[in-house]
Amino acid sequence: MTASTVPSEASSASAAPRGDGVRRSTLRRVVPYLQAGPLALTLLVFLLIPILTIVAVSFWDYDSIRIYPDFVLTNYEELLTSPVTWKTYLNTVKFAALTWVITLLIGFTVAYFLAFHVQSTTWQMVLFLVCTIPFWTSNIIRMISWIPFLGRNGLLNSGLISAGLIDQPLEFLLFSDFAVVLAFVHLYALFMVVPIFNSMMRIDRALVEAARDGGASAAQVVWNVILPLAKPGIAIGSIFVVTLVMGDFITVRLMSGGQSASIGLMIANEISLLQYPAAAANAVVLLAVVLIMVVAMLRIVDIRKEL
């Protein structure tokens, strides 16, 4: 090892005596570890070890007072044999699928408009920023901001009534699955717009010109040229949206008014009841499901090129 590194060192610092060169080459090899150290340590202490703790605790026993170190499978047994779990998973996947489809349609259209139809770079950046800014404000505030809009006496209902389209307020607007999905789309559409826009900006404009010269219609260009080349961005956006929705509990609790359930909410409820081993088992299953989904998406699209 030393023999192979010393010559290259010597060439860059030819005047240095040999001993110094060796010392410096050891230093050079240690430096990356020192630089990556803070990141590695943080992720180790606050991510890896906590997740391993969850896995361990998922096999522990508990009663109404405390939890006991043990190795039991009852937490998983109770979880996987309960029809409530399966119904909740189905509901969560439904939220994820609906949000994914809608954000994908919006994200692709918005990104396509910004990347291919807005001509000046300045306008492109300004409009892009306009989309990004709401993302920096509080998620919970953005959720409650739908209340005056969707409520029984909200803007939408009073508007529809005064337009004569309905004669009674629509009850399903707020505190419903509709409200949950709407809030998800509102919160996470940007996670689709940004990566897809990023992918589209890398597409060589000559390819689009060539396709058009070859007689392709606008729709054909989008379908056969732009869509395949934007796939990595779509994959990254999809991973974000799906994982965020799968783990969510506040949006579901706030927007459904307690009418609907999700896995995240189930875990949060178990935590508030101090049923930590049950919550841990639930969390392990959720993590496995999310990882399977992500791996499946990565098998379809290779996103490593994008980084």
Added chain:
Amino acid sequence: MTGTGTRRGLSFYLLAAFFGLFVLFLYGPIATITILSFQGPEGGLTFPMNGVSLHWFRNLFEQQAVGDFGGSFRRSIALGLTVMVLTVLFSLLAGFAFRRRFLGSGALFYLAVASLIVPSILVSLGIGLLFNILGIEPTWYGSALGAHLTWTLPFGLLIVFAIFNRFNPAYEEAARDLGATPWQTVRHVVLPILLPSLIGVGLFGFTLSYDEFARTLMTAGSFNTLPLEIYGMTTNVTTPVLYALGTLTTLFSFTVIGLFLAGVMILRRRRLRRTGAAA
């Protein structure tokens, strides 16, 4: 030019209309609660407006029954600033490390990506359990700080990767050829070039932490941060004071973004002037 001509056809206007609706969808609700926060004292959670006043803003600061708004706001700011500094520092350092090959770099990269994918509630639960078992009291400046970093560091790292991908190593070589030490190269050549992007990393770190709810839930200990406080309010407050809080925090976020953008612009202009003077 014919290309532009065909693009400005019907599809351009349809797409522009779609984009307009999207922006309306993004901003409409926030604008609504901003207007409604100026309700008169008799006003409720919906339109019509019942007078115009600053009643609910005053209410927010006076009535401590709502909760510890001031304290949680200060804690959130302090936490956000700490997260910001650590995110910039750690992700920049790690970015330098990843430019070379080192043992475990692949594993560390996947760990960082996993940190983005793991649902927030799991991070909260895991850290809460770990501290519980070890008998350490969770605090907003300890365990919550760590929890927030698991969310901000991967973002920071990915941005730093993107920055280094665009970075031209010729500048470093030139500095080295002129006899600069590695530290001088970083201090006088690399950092000034990276500075505007690092400000972006900081903005990411601050706002992600300032708004983070799920990762704070089990890790904040006995003192609330602002998102936890707001969440508490949503379940038991049914007056426009909630909207006043929303208006204030949104205004604060926009101010922070404005400051960051202004900072980037000043840096860019200063650099332009300097290069202009050199030429």
